[in-house]
Amino acid sequence: MNEQRIAQAAVNSLHAEVLLAPKPGLVDPESNGAHRDMDVTTFEASIDALAPYFTQYLHAGLAAKTVPQLYQTLRAIGIDAENAMLTATHGVNTHRGANFSFGFLLGALGWLLQQNTLQEVVAAEFAPLFPAVAQVAQGVAGDFRHLGDKAQLSHGEALYVKHGVTGVRGEALAGYPTIREIMLPYLQKTTTQGDLRYLRLMVHLMAQVEDANLLHRGGLAGLRFVQNAAKALLYVSDMRLPNALCTLNAEMITLNLSPGGTADYLSLAYFFDALSLLGTRTA
Numbered sequence: 001m002n003e004q005r006i007a008q009a010a011v012n013s014l015h016a017e018v019l020l021a022p023k024p025g026l027v028d029p030e031s032n033g034a035h036r037d038m039d040v041t042t043f044e045a046s047i048d049a050l051a052p053y054f055t056q057y058l059h060a061g062l063a064a065k066t067v068p069q070l071y072q073t074l075r076a077i078g079i080d081a082e083n084a085m086l087t088a089t090h091g092v093n094t095h096r097g098a099n100f101s102f103g104f105l106l107g108a109l110g111w112l113l114q115q116n117t118l119q120e121v122v123a124a125e126f127a128p129l130f131p132a133v134a135q136v137a138q139g140v141a142g143d144f145r146h147l148g149d150k151a152q153l154s155h156g157e158a159l160y161v162k163h164g165v166t167g168v169r170g171e172a173l174a175g176y177p178t179i180r181e182i183m184l185p186y187l188q189k190t191t192t193q194g195d196l197r198y199l200r201l202m203v204h205l206m207a208q209v210e211d212a213n214l215l216h217r218g219g220l221a222g223l224r225f226v227q228n229a230a231k232a233l234l235y236v237s238d239m240r241l242p243n244a245l246c247t248l249n250a251e252m253i254t255l256n257l258s259p260g261g262t263a264d265y266l267s268l269a270y271f272f273d274a275l276s277l278l279g280t281r282t283a
């Protein structure tokens, strides 16, 4: 059944992301990047904990009667999933953002699949998925209100107060423009396959994404350093790219910079590629 294959594709995409190397500042089998509290095994434990919730997100979309009700269901699943993740990682934040994004994307995809086949969604290059996500995610629009009353702000809330950036919530509320305008055009245009397909995408994303993790860890200077370093890598040959990425990894470790948001987009890229394959194979 497509549903199980879709949920499994989402889980597989998290595995593929953490195993991709070399990823500057991020965890992979060759380096823990700018992280002293996690390695590949931490991510594998996190993925095992999240897997059952990914199926629940999709089923919630397939069963939903209204958008507001779908948001409430996804939020409840999302909080349980995040708690299960933190239990499995002994409190380390491996996939908080990925859980948030996969929750909304799987829920919205399930909602669409009530009226469409996966083939139709893929044939439309996922165009109907993003307004559906934006509609369901309206529930988080209130997250940025009354922050002055809160004793403890999350990283994202603190960044909103300090810089006015809206991070992953802003992406969901806008229907993931980074996926629509950067990721999918790249995946549809490039003929490169294998690790290089995703390493090249990572460089494009690092050059453009307003990554809340970089802002939180290094401020605007840290974000701009990574964006400029990635822009320079756009012109490096395939043969020289791995070494250049290892050199940037060493620099980002020294600066304690880790583009966690970009890592989540890499997972999503593996997922969209898998959906495209599923959507054509079962045509």
Ligand SMILES: CC(C)(COP(=O)(O)OP(=O)(O)OC[C@H]1O[C@@H](n2cnc3c(N)ncnc32)[C@H](O[C@H]2O[C@H](COP(=O)(O)OP(=O)(O)OP(=O)(O)O)[C@@H](O)[C@H]2O)[C@@H]1O)[C@@H](O)C(=O)NCCC(=O)NCCS
Pocket: 074, 075, 076, 078, 079, 082, 092, 093, 094, 095, 096, 097, 098, 099, 100, 101, 102, 103, 104, 154, 155, 156, 157, 166, 167, 168, 169, 171, 209, 210, 211, 212, 213, 217, 258, 259, 260, 261, 262, 264
């Ligand atoms: C809604 C929440 C998920 C928001 O949490 P928060 O207020 O912290 O929001 P943000 O900081 O804005 O972002 C959260 C994570 O999203 C990823 N991210 C960052 N920038 C972007 C972007 N531009 N686009 C998309 N996604 C982005 C990123 O997640 C990844 O990085 C984390 C690991 O890196 P690390 O540096 O270790 O992160 P920290 O541990 O936080 O820093 P250190 O202390 O180590 O320095 C990891 O999460 C990756 O996934 C951002 O971190 C949350 O509040 C929430 O509501 N959760 C409940 C679940 C839910 O509601 N689900 C919705 C229904 S489906």
Ligand SMILES: Nc1ncnc2[nH]cnc12
Pocket: 017, 018, 025, 026, 027, 028, 033, 035, 094, 095, 098, 258, 259, 260, 261, 263, 264
């Ligand atoms: N491989 C990775 N390294 C660091 N943070 C991440 N968040 C998601 N994937 C990650």
